[in-house]
Amino acid sequence: MLYGLKIATRYLTANKAQTGLLITGVAVGVFVFIFMSALIGGLAVFLVQRTVGDIAHVTMEAPSRDASALLPENSGLLIVRQRDTTQLELLRTADAFIPLIEATPGVSAVSPQIVGNGFLVRGQATAPVGVTGVQPDKVSAIANIGRNIRAGSTDLNSSNVLLGTSLAEDLGLRVGQVVRLRSANGLELPLVVGGLFELGLDALDSRSAFVSLSVARTLFDAPQGISRLEIKLDDLNQAENYARQLAADTGLEAKPWTEGNAQLLDGLRAQANSGNLIKGFALITIVIGVASALLLSTYRRRPEIGIMRAMGATQGFVIFVFVTQGTMIGLLGGLIGAGLGYAALSPFPLPEVAPQGGLPIDVRQGAYDLAITLTTIGAILASILPARAAARVDPVSVIGQ
Amino acid sequence: MSTLVEVRDLVKTYGEGDTATPVLKGLNLTLDTGELAALLGPSGSGKSTLLTILGTLMKPTSGQHLMLDQDLTSADDRELTEFRNRHIGFVFQFHHLLPDFTALENVIFPTAVKAGRETAAARARGRELLDRVGLGNRMEYLATQLSGGQKQRVAIARALMNQPELVLADEPTGNLDRESATQVMDLIGEINRQEETSFLISTHDERIAEICRRQIRVLDGSVG
Numbered sequence: 001m002l003y004g005l006k007i008a009t010r011y012l013t014a015n016k017a018q019t020g021l022l023i024t025g026v027a028v029g030v031f032v033f034i035f036m037s038a039l040i041g042g043l044a045v046f047l048v049q050r051t052v053g054d055i056a057h058v059t060m061e062a063p064s065r066d067a068s069a070l071l072p073e074n075s076g077l078l079i080v081r082q083r084d085t086t087q088l089e090l091l092r093t094a095d096a097f098i099p100l101i102e103a104t105p106g107v108s109a110v111s112p113q114i115v116g117n118g119f120l121v122r123g124q125a126t127a128p129v130g131v132t133g134v135q136p137d138k139v140s141a142i143a144n145i146g147r148n149i150r151a152g153s154t155d156l157n158s159s160n161v162l163l164g165t166s167l168a169e170d171l172g173l174r175v176g177q178v179v180r181l182r183s184a185n186g187l188e189l190p191l192v193v194g195g196l197f198e199l200g201l202d203a204l205d206s207r208s209a210f211v212s213l214s215v216a217r218t219l220f221d222a223p224q225g226i227s228r229l230e231i232k233l234d235d236l237n238q239a240e241n242y243a244r245q246l247a248a249d250t251g252l253e254a255k256p257w258t259e260g261n262a263q264l265l266d267g268l269r270a271q272a273n274s275g276n277l278i279k280g281f282a283l284i285t286i287v288i289g290v291a292s293a294l295l296l297s298t299y300r301r302r303p304e305i306g307i308m309r310a311m312g313a314t315q316g317f318v319i320f321v322f323v324t325q326g327t328m329i330g331l332l333g334g335l336i337g338a339g340l341g342y343a344a345l346s347p348f349p350l351p352e353v354a355p356q357g358g359l360p361i362d363v364r365q366g367a368y369d370l371a372i373t374l375t376t377i378g379a380i381l382a383s384i385l386p387a388r389a390a391a392r393v394d395p396v397s398v399i400g401q
Numbered sequence: 402m403s404t405l406v407e408v409r410d411l412v413k414t415y416g417e418g419d420t421a422t423p424v425l426k427g428l429n430l431t432l433d434t435g436e437l438a439a440l441l442g443p444s445g446s447g448k449s450t451l452l453t454i455l456g457t458l459m460k461p462t463s464g465q466h467l468m469l470d471q472d473l474t475s476a477d478d479r480e481l482t483e484f485r486n487r488h489i490g491f492v493f494q495f496h497h498l499l500p501d502f503t504a505l506e507n508v509i510f511p512t513a514v515k516a517g518r519e520t521a522a523a524r525a526r527g528r529e530l531l532d533r534v535g536l537g538n539r540m541e542y543l544a545t546q547l548s549g550g551q552k553q554r555v556a557i558a559r560a561l562m563n564q565p566e567l568v569l570a571d572e573p574t575g576n577l578d579r580e581s582a583t584q585v586m587d588l589i590g591e592i593n594r595q596e597e598t599s600f601l602i603s604t605h606d607e608r609i610a611e612i613c614r615r616q617i618r619v620l621d622g623s624v625g
């Protein structure tokens with residue numbers, strides 16, 4: 001149908017102003033589509049980043065042991081066991097799992113940790129802290145302490161501690177000063193403040209202390225094992241799948257980040273829905289625009305269509321000519337709109353690094369191919385009605401005119 | 402000479418019921434190959450109606466329409482489209498060229514639409530035909546850049562493109578000045594003499610009717 005293509009192209013180029021306007025209209029619709037995709041996608045990245053960026057995507061712990069399992073079933077005894085906050089449930093077999101988990105595709109970081117509670121003591125002042133013992137080379141693996149360090153450094157050794165800025169302020173501590181860290185087990189160590197961080201999450205900035213794994217072993221009297229594994233993934237949206245898989249593979253409890261953040265997920269979903277609504281309207285506008293323009297063109301070209309039919313053009317040929325026009329308008333408008341969209345969105349910083357208060361637009365999430373595909377399909381559908389109207393033109397009714 | 406077209410008891414009534422307008426009322430007509438015939442009759446007598454039916458663009462209300470021994474009364478739209486592409490050429494009063502296409506593109510349309518593309522052979526024949534109608538120097542002009550007489554000559558070249566057995570012309574000179582009309586008629590006469598193509602030409606112009614070897618008069622819905 002090379003010839004149908006030629007006629008369609010000629011019809012489009014014959015009236016350049018009208019065709020140009022039509023394609024511009026389609027391109028604007030595509031631009032809106034792409035802008036919405038990038039904005040909603042960027043907002044999601046931004047919000048998730050803010051909320052989840054500094055927490056683990058999957059956390060693995062030992063399954064909580066059930067005290068009754070130590071007694072015969074149906075022994076008739078009712079056992080009440082208070083959860084012991086000082087006693088760590090240690091993953092003694094973790095060392096065997098870590099290389100396996102690290103080698104799993106999609107896992108970007110694994111951080112074995114010993115966690116516990118304690119108090120920072122400086123003179124008369126004390127403050128409760130959650131203590132996290134990490135491997136010194138993994139201090140920034142989960143919470144990006146490296147990027148958010150405000151004073152000192154992130155180097156961890158056997159005699160220092162990293163604190164949040166607000167916690168340090170409460171105790172009047174500065175880098176280089178000594179503070180005593182007393183664990184819930186009653187053990188106490190003097191440590192030098194090595195660095196101050198500000199992650200923007202109050203729970204971390206005002207109530208946590210990071211020490212090296214070996215310091216934590218001493219403090220919590222845990223010569224072996226670890227208390228949890230924190231895992232980061234390349235794609236945090238896959239956390240639930242990975243958690244399920246890791247739990248099955250290791251027999252440990254694996255908790256995805258989504259479990260504690262249902263509200264955020266609901267919000268993101270609502271946001272995506274409203275974005276889709278706007279994108280849908282953009283598509284509908286494109287379809288209506290293309291349909292009406294082609295319908296007008298069909299009407300204007302009635303005499304020609306009649307003459308083509310008289311000269312031996314089949315109805316199928318006429319339909320092809322008009323559907324091809326729709327296709328080309330959709331494709332061209334789609335490509336131009338996508339190109340403009342990409343060009344216009346590229347200068348925006350990625351949402352991961354976007355400054356506070358800026359538009360969190362994610363140029364990677366413009367859904368360019370989807371926009372072009374849907375627009376082309378929409379334009380094809382839009383051209384069907386005018387094409388059929390064109391094919392039904394009765395040569396007799398226009399030839400006498 | 403052999404029979405090219407035959408219509409028997411042709412009836413055409415426009416509309417239905419109270420508004421029914423009977424136009425052709427049992428018309429009988431035979432055209433032979435190579436004929437040059439004028440179709441005459443007062444305005445409203447049904448000349449255009451008859452040409453439209455003979456051109457397979459419209460079906461008669463009743464009666465039989467045969468061409469090249471094929472019964473066209475019962476053929477469907479697809480078959481008729483293909484049939485007229487191969488066997489029938491049209492020249493209308495109002496030229497009806499495709500305005501966004503050049504003279505040459507207009508001429509080769511009937512071949513290209515059948516083949517699905519513009520072949521070199523088609524282009525060669527198109528040039529030859531345009532030369533023949535005296536428009537060798539206007540091939541690449543857009544249809545809108547041609548005069549009325551030139552357009553009509555392009556239309557004649559287009560009608561001949563697929564070497565049809567029959568060319569139907571509805572007042573082909575009705576819109577032209579005397580000189581252009583004579584040119585067009587001379588051209589038609591020449592082509593008719595050189596090839597086996599039959600022409601049926603409706604006209605009000607007795608001068609033109611005289612050029613034709615046969616005069617067919619439509620009166621009161623049948624051929625007188």
Ligand SMILES: Nc1ncnc2c1ncn2[C@@H]1O[C@H](COP(=O)(O)OP(=O)(O)OP(=O)(O)O)[C@@H](O)[C@H]1O
Pocket residue numbers: 415416422424442443444445446447448449450451
């Ligand atoms: N589509 C139509 N609907 C109703 N009546 C029609 C239609 N087309 C033609 N007629 C009627 O049929 C009759 C014949 O029309 P036709 O056009 O065939 O005449 P004609 O001989 O070609 O006239 P003229 O010499 O003026 O061109 C006229 O009375 C006209 O009003």
Ligand SMILES: [Mg+2]
Pocket residue numbers: 448449450571
């Ligand atoms: Mg007429």
